[in-house]
Amino acid sequence: MTTAEVDVLIVGAGPAGLMLSLWLSRLGVTTRIVDKRTGKVFSGQADGFQLRTLEMLDSFGIGERIWKEANHMIEVVFWNPDPKGVIRRSSRVPDVIPGLSRFSQVVLHQGRMEQFFLDAIRKSYYGSDPSEGTPEGKSDPFAASKHIKIERCVIPTKLEVDESLSGNHDAHAVTVTLRHLTEAEATPTQKLSNLSDGLFRSNLAEDDVEDILKTSGSRMDKTGDASEEVVKARYVVGCDGAHSWTRTALGPDFAMVGEMTDFIWGVLDIVPITDFPDIRNRCMVHSESSGSMMVIPRENKLVRLYIQLTEVNAEGKSKRVDRSKITPDTILKAAQKILSPYKLEYHYCDWWTAYQIGQRVGRHFSKDNRVFLTGDAVHTHSPKAGQGMNVSMQDTFNLGWKLGLVCKGILRPELLSTYELERKQIAEELIAFDHKFSRLFSGRPAKDILDETGVSMEEFTKAFTLSHMFTTGVGINYQPSLLVAKEGEDSKVAAKKATSQPKLAKSCQPGTRFPSAKVLSQADGRPWELHHKMSSDGRFRMVVFGGDISSSNHLSNTNAMGEFLRTKLLPKYGSVKLSPGSDPHTCASKFKTAKDPSIIDVLLVHAAPRDKIEMLTDLDEVYHRFDEKLGWDYDRVFVDDISYHEGHGRAYEAYGVDICKGAVVLVRPDGYVGLVTELSEDGQKEVEKWFDGVLRPVA
Secondary structure, three states: OEEEEEEEEEEOOOHHHHHHHHHHHHOOOOEEEEEOOOOOOOOOOOOEEOHHHHHHHHOOOOHHHHHHHOEEOOEEEEEEEOOOOOEEEEEEEEOOOOOOOOOOOEEOOHHHHHHHHHHHHHOOOOOOOHHHOOOOOOOOOOOHHHOOOEEEOEEEEEEEEOHHHOOOOOOOOEEEEEEEOOHHHHOOOOOEOOEOEOHHHOOOOOOOHHHHHHHHHHHHHHHOOOOEEEEEEEEEEEOOOOOOHHHHHOOHHHOEEEEEEEEEEEEEEEEEEEOOOOOOOEEEEEOOOOOEEEEEEOOOOOEEEEEEOOOOOEEOOOOEEOHHHOOHHHHHHHHHHHHOOOOEEEEEEEEEEEEEEEEEEEOOOEEOOOEEEOHHHOEEOOOOOOOHHHHHHHHHHHHHHHHHHHHOOOEOHHHHHHHHHHHHHHHHHHHHHHHHHHHHHHOOEOOOOOOOOOEOHHHHHHHHHHOHHHHOOOOOOOOOEOOEOOOOOOOOHHHHOOOOOHHHOOOOOOOOEOOOOEEEEOOOOOEEEHHHHOOOOOOEEEEEEEEOOOOHHHHHHHHHHHHHHHHHHHHHOOEOOOOOOOOOOOOHHHOOOOOOOEOEEEEEEEOOOHHHOOHHHHOOHHHOOEEOOOEEOOOOEEEOOEEOOOEEOOHHHHHOOOOOOOEEEEEOOOOEEEEEEOOOHHHHHHHHHHHHOOEOOOO
């Protein structure tokens, strides 16, 4: 049996696992990702992309690819029974609140997104594109030979954590035994031979891991095949779905807790033949007595239908469902009853599945900050609010940069505990929301105001509208920690931590995502979304809002902050080598710098007239660093001014910053605000205090 070492072992190559792999590829961390299935998703599974998810993906250069191919969700139409019991269009509302993001919600097949992930991972390494050249030196972490590649038909069989090494984060404290399967052993059984289904992934199906291990073990016994290897890892991350082997291997204390409901739903991905007038809109349809349905228009003329199966019951104390009663025909007939008097048929069905609504969340999201659980492996819920894939990727977007920077010796290892602190809170909020939303959706419509057992359609519409900040991901607000400096924390620890002044940037509250606004490049006047200058490359951002720096007082404060950063703060901490794919929007990483940049990237956004400022002579060098190979950096100073072709971005207004006061906003590598402070000596002290608690100083 062979033995190998790796920094991070990822179990599961779905959206959560691929998001984590992409982070680690951009940071040059030695990683392996294994999956028990034979190939990537070609049909079905998740399809909805929320606003915050698209912002995250765009920071890697993927968001715009999804945006161009996907079907855009513009409005939601509610259909409810009239007094005679016939469904009627009752209202239309925007799919999301306008102005929350530069994106809106879209839908696209999960398999396309996974391909975009794989493309982005490949572009993270030198040599994957002839135009990128070759690395300088054999030890370069982005050498083509170190590509992260999905190892399919591989399943773990044993996991051990050496707790005696828990305090040594350089040690390979986790040992995992991997078994390599044959293609037949790794291929799930389909119910119908001529039509792809997702029942094997559904919570209606039993976990098939034990059967796979039994079958493959029997083969190995007969043939003497040495199909196992041992991997020693610094960290292991379970991204292996609701039937997570990783969670089970950690023991009963890591089991998920919650409940299953009696609601059974079927899903069809079809090209519909129908006279229902809103088939190309997102619809919430409540029938009088045949259940409910959600319509999701997709790309390539497809429509996804979520259909309540009122004639399929969960039986017994275990609430198990007889899956033999569920077929595409069963699901279609249920949909036809709900949509009546409108007709519904199809010729093409791309995929189908069924599931039982349940809400569960894990007791723990990590063991000793060595083994982590993410996505469906640690929280499950109904899919109709479009949260499953999105929240799963948000989990590993949160964890990826932390693991990567700890592996690089830059981030303090104790901050890995903030993964559970931040993401368990979101999972519990999600379960509470889904518990309410799914019951409102699945309940029988109330016939009148005296019908106490029915669901008020007005209440349902209101709940959907009020949920936008949560469901879009834009309203996430992480708890106070060393990574999130809140205002007026009431604890002894708070005295040792930095304190924010959120009133200085009202739209940049600590713990929330840093929004994007349109700004102009000081150097050439080109408009930019500020997010495009903050790609996911592992660096922290110091966004200095200098105000109207045509005023000598504001210019003096801005340059004093710059001198502090250049002479005191940045030299204190290390640099980070950037991946060839680290700047997907400008491709500025094609030419390598003489020196690797600081882990802290400084951006200046001022509000003076652009023609009143000379960048190279008026501003401190930290805002236009000099490199021996590339010269001055013209890409770090921006102005809130009117552009020739795209109008005025009004960035200071969008960020809630007073041009007479200015502000400093510290943004984490995942785009969430860590600190808001003033542009003064006191602000410098808060910045230094914040980084002292987060980064390891250069030895």
